[in-house]
Amino acid sequence: MVEYLDRTPLIGSSAVMRKVRAALARLAQFPWPVRIEGASGTGKGLAARVLHVMSPRAHGPFVACAVNLLVDTLAIGELLGYRKGAFTGAEFDYMGKFEQAHGGTLFVDEIATASPTVQEALLTLIEGKQVRRIGEQRPRLVDVRLVFATNANLKEAVLAGTFRRDLLYRLGDLPVRMPPLRDHRDDLPELIDYPLERLTRESGASVRSLETLELKALHSYDWPGNVRELEKVLQHFVIFEELPLPLGAASPEADWRERLDQVLAKNGGNRAATARELHVSRKTLYDELKRRKRAANEE
Ligand SMILES: Nc1ncnc2c1ncn2[C@@H]1O[C@H](COP(=O)(O)OP(=O)(O)OP(=O)(O)O)[C@@H](O)[C@H]1O
């Protein structure tokens, strides 16, 4: 299946992201394999698409595939294609993903996990521009530009005997490093606004804007799951109108208490309006204000 190419740009005007985009734009002009590195959720898949779109092959297909298949013939057939009857379950002639990418870009995720069969097929694909479908003798000519992602050190994998040396050489060494989100925090405003606008549009809901405290929480968080995690957090916000833990306050109670001063100030000190906005009763609000006064006097 040829993937639907969305037009999501690689967001971020920080120096790091500008460098990433410049590298992708440059590499896109050359036919050689490109390696994309980066932790989970940093945008490796997106970078591969962006590279494709900026390349002379932009009008060809972009096909993404995972290669960490168990030694299951049908799964490998999904990549290489097969002839009808080649194995149990091969009910028709099938054009695999490698061939589907002909004239375009093939994005191979986690290439270090490829089985020996798939490694051999990848080598034949880049070296010989050929694919041989399972159950066929005659190879077919296939012209693809390869982009691959890996977090493993391929040289070490070669030494460990799990990765072919000739394939490593063929893959070359043209890396693009996707930075973890904590290394380009200055992109957060853009990385929040753009998806939030899209999610709001998609959901058709009226979404309130993020409050100062919430923005502060987003900015001080460490983002171990990178941009993907940020997108999930924003989606949660659109659905539940609050940030998920651990970003939201530890309890709804602590949450409204923290926001109290801010909302009170916004409402010009009007307690009724403040209580309504914080979804608490007026009594609860008065009690809290009394408690604060007492606490302040005790100091
Ligand atoms: N710089 C960015 N600008 C806009 N969206 C981004 C950016 N980086 C990541 N994303 C978005 O974050 C999500 C995760 O990105 P992607 O799937 O490309 O990450 P990945 O590195 O391939 O992650 P994994 O290793 O988990 O597969 C996607 O929805 C992607 O569109």
Ligand SMILES: [Mg+2]
């Ligand atoms: Mg990915």
